[in-house]
Amino acid sequence: MTDVVLAAILGVLGGIVLSVLLLLARRLARRAPDLGSDAEQAALTALHHASLAAPHLRAGLSSPDVVKAARHLRVLLGSAAVAIVSDDDTVSFDGPSDGLEAAALRIATQVRASGRRQVFPAPGPDDDLAAVGAPILVDSHVVGVVVAFAAPVPAALVRAAEEVADWCAAQVELGGLDASRTQLAEAELRSLRAQISPHFIYNALTAIASFILTDPARARELVLEFADFTRYSFRRQGEFTTLAEELGSIHSYLELERARFGDRLRVTLQIAPETLATVIPFLSVQPLVENAVRHGLEPGEGGGEIRIVSRDDGTHTEITVEDDGVGMDPEGLRTTLTAADDGLHVGLRNVDTRLRQLYGSDGGLVIETNTGAGTLVRMRVPKSQPLHDPDTE
Numbered sequence: 001m002t003d004v005v006l007a008a009i010l011g012v013l014g015g016i017v018l019s020v021l022l023l024l025a026r027r028l029a030r031r032a033p034d035l036g037s038d039a040e041q042a043a044l045t046a047l048h049h050a051s052l053a054a055p056h057l058r059a060g061l062s063s064p065d066v067v068k069a070a071r072h073l074r075v076l077l078g079s080a081a082v083a084i085v086s087d088d089d090t091v092s093f094d095g096p097s098d099g100l101e102a103a104a105l106r107i108a109t110q111v112r113a114s115g116r117r118q119v120f121p122a123p124g125p126d127d128d129l130a131a132v133g134a135p136i137l138v139d140s141h142v143v144g145v146v147v148a149f150a151a152p153v154p155a156a157l158v159r160a161a162e163e164v165a166d167w168c169a170a171q172v173e174l175g176g177l178d179a180s181r182t183q184l185a186e187a188e189l190r191s192l193r194a195q196i197s198p199h200f201i202y203n204a205l206t207a208i209a210s211f212i213l214t215d216p217a218r219a220r221e222l223v224l225e226f227a228d229f230t231r232y233s234f235r236r237q238g239e240f241t242t243l244a245e246e247l248g249s250i251h252s253y254l255e256l257e258r259a260r261f262g263d264r265l266r267v268t269l270q271i272a273p274e275t276l277a278t279v280i281p282f283l284s285v286q287p288l289v290e291n292a293v294r295h296g297l298e299p300g301e302g303g304g305e306i307r308i309v310s311r312d313d314g315t316h317t318e319i320t321v322e323d324d325g326v327g328m329d330p331e332g333l334r335t336t337l338t339a340a341d342d343g344l345h346v347g348l349r350n351v352d353t354r355l356r357q358l359y360g361s362d363g364g365l366v367i368e369t370n371t372g373a374g375t376l377v378r379m380r381v382p383k384s385q386p387l388h389d390p391d392t393e
Helices: 003-030 036-056 066-077 101-115 153-212 218-232 242-263 285-297 328-338 346-359
Strands: 081-086 093-094 118-120 129-140 141-150 239-242 265-271 279-281 304-315 316-323 366-369 375-382
Touching: 036 066, 036 153, 066 081, 066 093, 066 141, 081 239, 093 101, 093 218, 093 366, 101 118, 101 129, 101 141, 129 153, 129 218, 153 218, 153 242, 218 242, 239 242, 242 265, 242 285, 242 304, 279 375, 285 316, 285 346, 285 375, 304 366, 328 346, 328 366, 328 375
Parallel strands: 265 304
Antiparallel strands: 081 093, 081 141, 118 129, 129 141, 239 279, 304 316, 316 375, 366 375
């Protein structure tokens, strides 16, 4: 199982668990009569604090937010104080101080050295608090230590500290998967840009050069379109944009292709105004248009038409890119979308992969095609994406 699939599975499971936790937390807050026994109420309280602590651990144990997690874990453990010590000796502490941060650092050093849970008695006759330290293990490597202080340290706290340390390790691993998914998305964008670079840029510059002597004004217009297109396609920031921004880049792309095809390339746009503000993954529609030109119309001698449509579909915006070109064999297309990168249809494959990662297994491209019958590619993007802010220049 690849990291991408594992990340997707964990993301779905995490969403389900979080939904359950939030529902239970709301019921707990209302003190509804059907909550059950005191033990069940205590379990719900523990789940509530675990759900609140989780997001603060996923950026790494050296993050300033970890102190917020320590606050919830102290309530969860029922201890006098809690410290989370990272492998670089960053101490995130909650509870009365009195030098306990320094004690937590000493305890963490000993726990890291042994790699095992340890109980530490109160350091002196005038000190009330003993402690238990449990290692946070990721891939058998100690990435941090949970230290809980209490007077005395009961057996239940020793076991609970170990369980909490294992839970913290799971949150750190989930944070690492989120980072890996982000890196993968960036790699896929680099792949799309690499595809644009050799093929399109050569053809665009050749087309511009053909107008320099015969129509200098047209050549200047095409140079500006080329500048706009490359500025958008190779921008550094952002995984998301708006449909309006992407359509602006597509306009520049098609103007440059018209310089090559002339009247053989016809374009029809049917864009619902209310869809222009829809947030979409950066470079998700443009590769579909390029695929239509490169693999749909370019192989044929007579050119053809490309039709770009966006419509409001209730909770989603539906975007289609259709051409009346040579089409593709459906079975061959299925193989292409699942095979290793062969340099062909890389845009379709990357867009499909990114959409599935973002919106689930049902969020990928829908492609209708057959040999000699043209190709229609459809994507549906949720209209509400509060976590995906467009990055526009």
